[in-house]
Amino acid sequence: MFATAVRLSKASRAPLSPKRANKDFYKGTRQAFLPGGHRTGAPGKHVIGGKAKYRLMDEKVRVFVAPPIQDIIDSPLKPYVSLQVRLTRQEERAAIGRFRGSGGFTGQHMLRAARAAESKNGSEVAKVEGNVS
Numbered sequence: 001m002f003a004t005a006v007r008l009s010k011a012s013r014a015p016l017s018p019k020r021a022n023k024d025f026y027k028g029t030r031q032a033f034l035p036g037g038h039r040t041g042a043p044g045k046h047v048i049g050g051k052a053k054y055r056l057m058d059e060k061v062r063v064f065v066a067p068p069i070q071d072i073i074d075s076p077l078k079p080y081v082s083l084q085v086r087l088t089r090q091e092e093r094a095a096i097g098r099f100r101g102s103g104g105f106t107g108q109h110m111l112r113a114a115r116a117a118e119s120k121n122g123s124e125v126a127k128v129e130g131n132v133s
Contacts, residue, residue: 044056
């Protein structure tokens with residue numbers, strides 16, 4: 001007897017391809033894939049006869065329309081963090097000044113911060129439990 005189940009169990013980890021999927025599965029050229037989202041449908045259809053087996057349909061292909069580049073450049077909306085932004089000394093010290101020093105961000109500092117957070121959360125939990133009881 002052969003352990004076929006053990007040998008074939010690894011096959012399910014392989015990436016899905018049109019040859020291993022249902023007849024309607026078309027992996028395509030990522031035309032049907034929206035950035036940051038799921039597949040939203042095929043942009044064409046399979047053709048039985050003909051040289052090209054898959055035909056893109058213009059009305060199904062997604063087209064993204066953006067405003068003109070000059071409107072984007074002139075817009076008051078800017079990226080959250082720009083490369084041109086420089087912090088002043090005071091702003092820099094306020095953000096990371098506590099961690100600067102000879103030791104930098106040490107384990108002792110992390111332990112103190114964890115204990116402070118735990119005591120803060122513990123007191124909030126006690127307040128909530130006191131209100132519920």
